[in-house]
Amino acid sequence: MQNPAAPRRQSASPQKFGNMEVARPPQTAGKFVVVGGGIAGLAIHFPSEEILLVTASPVIKAVTNFKQISKVLEEFDVEEQPSTMLENRFPNIKVIECGVKQLKSEEHCILTEDGSQYVYKKLCLCAGAKPKLICEGNPYVLGIRDTDSAQEFQKQLMNAKRIMIIGNGGIALELAYEVEGCEVIWAIKDKAIGNTFFDAGAAEFLTSKLIAEKPEAKIAHKRTRYTTEGKKKEAGTKINAGNVGSALGPDWHEGLNLKGTREFSHKIHIETMCEVKNIYLQKDFRISKKKSLTFPRDDQNELVTTDKEIWPVYVELTNEKIYGCDFIVSATGVTPNIEPFLCGNNFDLGEDGGLRVDDHMHTSLPDIYAAGDICTASWQPSPFWQQMRLWTQARQMGWYAAKCMTAASLGESIDMDFSFELFAHVTKFFNYKVVLLGKYNAQSLGSDHELMLRCTKGQEYIKVVMQNGRMMGAVLIGETNLEETFENLILNQMNLSSYGEDLLDPNIDIEDYFD
Numbered sequence: 001m002q003n004p005a006a007p008r009r010q011s012a013s014p015q016k017f018g019n020m021e022v023a024r025p026p027q028t029a030g031k032f033v034v035v036g037g038g039i040a041g042l043a044i045h046f047p048s049e050e051i052l053l054v055t056a057s058p059v060i061k062a063v064t065n066f067k068q069i070s071k072v073l074e075e076f077d078v079e080e081q082p083s084t085m086l087e088n089r090f091p092n093i094k095v096i097e098c099g100v101k102q103l104k105s106e107e108h109c110i111l112t113e114d115g116s117q118y119v120y121k122k123l124c125l126c127a128g129a130k131p132k133l134i135c136e137g138n139p140y141v142l143g144i145r146d147t148d149s150a151q152e153f154q155k156q157l158m159n160a161k162r163i164m165i166i167g168n169g170g171i172a173l174e175l176a177y178e179v180e181g182c183e184v185i186w187a188i189k190d191k192a193i194g195n196t197f198f199d200a201g202a203a204e205f206l207t208s209k210l211i212a213e214k215p216e217a218k219i220a221h222k223r224t225r226y227t228t229e230g231k232k233k234e235a236g237t238k239i240n241a242g243n244v245g246s247a248l249g250p251d252w253h254e255g256l257n258l259k260g261t262r263e264f265s266h267k268i269h270i271e272t273m274c275e276v277k278n279i280y281l282q283k284d285f286r287i288s289k290k291k292s293l294t295f296p297r298d299d300q301n302e303l304v305t306t307d308k309e310i311w312p313v314y315v316e317l318t319n320e321k322i323y324g325c326d327f328i329v330s331a332t333g334v335t336p337n338i339e340p341f342l343c344g345n346n347f348d349l350g351e352d353g354g355l356r357v358d359d360h361m362h363t364s365l366p367d368i369y370a371a372g373d374i375c376t377a378s379w380q381p382s383p384f385w386q387q388m389r390l391w392t393q394a395r396q397m398g399w400y401a402a403k404c405m406t407a408a409s410l411g412e413s414i415d416m417d418f419s420f421e422l423f424a425h426v427t428k429f430f431n432y433k434v435v436l437l438g439k440y441n442a443q444s445l446g447s448d449h450e451l452m453l454r455c456t457k458g459q460e461y462i463k464v465v466m467q468n469g470r471m472m473g474a475v476l477i478g479e480t481n482l483e484e485t486f487e488n489l490i491l492n493q494m495n496l497s498s499y500g501e502d503l504l505d506p507n508i509d510i511e512d513y514f515d
């Protein structure tokens with residue numbers, strides 16, 4: 001049976017009239033059009049509706065081994081697959097492998113880079129985000145986002161003796177632990193590592209792992225890559241250089257050999273409370289007559305000497321120190337991919353540059369929804385939820401957006417999905433399981449809160465955030481088995497004042513206590 005969602009594709013290039021190129025007339029697509037084949041776009045399922053998925057990357061992301069760990073915590077692996085696999089599994093989905101270059105919201109249509117136009121009834125934008133680099137266009141400054149940029153990083157690392165990592169979030173934390181055989185200078189704005197996830201206490205717990213030699217055996221990698229090598233691209237479907245592929249996710253580095261040219265395991269030096277002031281290419285640095293420093297040794301403390309080695313690039317920090325290196329990784333956050341959709345469309349934007357969405361994932365323009373990294377959640381959130389640009393949230397948003405779009409087209413109303421009640425993230429840093437719940441860093445609680453801690457060096461770190469005797473958030477590092485109990489305690493807001501310190505007493509089986 002012919003797929004009803006399939007728009008008839010004519011020639012790949014725009015029609016020609018004399019010397020003039022004219023975009024092909026609009027093709028009426030299915031009811032719903034989704035832009036982006038990342039985790040948010042792929043979570044959009046309408047079992048009985050026709051969907052047109054337009055995506056710039058040749059592969060799509062599929063969630064496998066999905067596990068609901070507790071009410072809100074989810075764990076899953078992600079595989080890259082060819083888009084044909086998606087079409088085979090879901091005959092109501094038609095995939096167009098091409099970047100969207102323009103949105104005409106008044107006409108309800110999108111234009112792709114091959115000159116085609118598709119009309120939508122409802123549209124969901126899931127075009128993700130791209131790395132926010134400290135110095136755009138500098139060939140020695142790399143960002144990591146998708147499979148290709150991760151492989152480029154690996155390629156450059158293979159020939160590197162020293163790299164600099166700038167930033168203090170997820171990517172920097174992972175790289176600082178994973179990179180071997182290469183000196184790493186890690187410059188952070190904060191006093192302690194991992195500021196987007198941890199406070200100084202948790203950072204200290206983890207730092208001991210960072211400076212130790214890495215004894216852990218590597219776990220087998222779960223990601224599989226669909227390779228496009230040798231696959232001839234159709235004319236006109238070339239991906240615009242500005243378009244990135246889908247973002248990597250959990251275990252992204254497991255298939256990569258993150259090793260430099262040296263024989264040692266870890267060698268890392270952290271420069272705290274500083275930012276990048278200047279980046280010099282080798283020639284400019286020579287002209288500047290400035291001096292760079294050698295890699296600081298543990299026993300030298302601040303006594304570093306002038307570096308005799310010549311490096312391709314030099315980084316001057318705001319603490320006046322200068323280090324040479326082979327290249328710089330800018331792990332400094334992301335910027336939502338909104339450019340192709342802005343021209344002529346008056347979207348409300350969030351402070352972080354995302355498309356503002358309401359509690360039904362609806363943007364400020366009629367019939368246009370957004371989900372995942374591209375959007376800025378602009379509803380009044382639950383007291384225990386905040387947006388972070390993560391796999392889990394992208395998946396939940398995509399899934400919920402689909403429900404909202406269906407309900408809107410049927411004229412029905414729908415309640416906010418339960419997954420937005422509580423922020424819950426499970427990940428792994430420095431080979432420890434890390435669970436973050438609710439206001440895990442006392443975000444927006446001001447000074448009116450207290451912390452309870454339990455820490456066993458090398459084994460576990462538990463922090464709970466309490467306010468008026470109620471649990472507001474928690475950080476659980478290690479195999480604590482407390483996530484489900486704490487999730488319930490945050491959600492039910494039970495008054496825990498009478499338990500006092502017993503709450504974290506290791507001799508009390510807290511799970512049974514609150515069953």
Ligand SMILES: Cc1cc2nc3c(=O)[nH]c(=O)nc-3n(C[C@H](O)[C@H](O)[C@H](O)COP(=O)(O)OP(=O)(O)OC[C@H]3O[C@@H](n4cnc5c(N)ncnc54)[C@H](O)[C@@H]3O)c2cc1C
Pocket residue numbers: 035036037038039040041054055056057098099100101126127128129144145146170171243244245246247248249250251252337340371372373374389390391392394427
């Ligand atoms: C290195 C790395 C490690 C990470 N690790 C974790 C982790 O361990 N845990 C976690 O929870 N999160 C992690 N994240 C974050 C997570 O990957 C993202 O939050 C999530 O993938 C966002 O999904 P998305 O669908 O919104 O965007 P993306 O995955 O970026 O997908 C966007 C899609 O839109 C397409 N697109 C872009 N522009 C256009 C256009 N103009 N036209 C058509 N298509 C377009 C792209 O090709 C892509 O298919 C990590 C991110 C990175 C970079």
Ligand SMILES: NC(=O)c1ccc[n+]([C@@H]2O[C@H](COP(=O)([O-])OP(=O)(O)OC[C@H]3O[C@@H](n4cnc5c(N)ncnc54)[C@H](O)[C@@H]3O)[C@@H](O)[C@H]2O)c1
Pocket residue numbers: 134166167168169170171172174188189195196275276330331332333334388389390427428
């Ligand atoms: N395990 C995980 O959960 C995981 C791992 C990797 C990445 N991610 C996600 O992937 C995305 C990208 O990761 P990321 O690490 O680039 O972003 P991030 O948002 O996690 O961290 C960005 C970091 O860069 C710092 N920063 C910003 N501008 C800076 C500047 N000019 N100079 C110095 N530091 C600056 C910030 O203070 C912050 O520490 C994020 O959404 C992140 O949540 C998650």
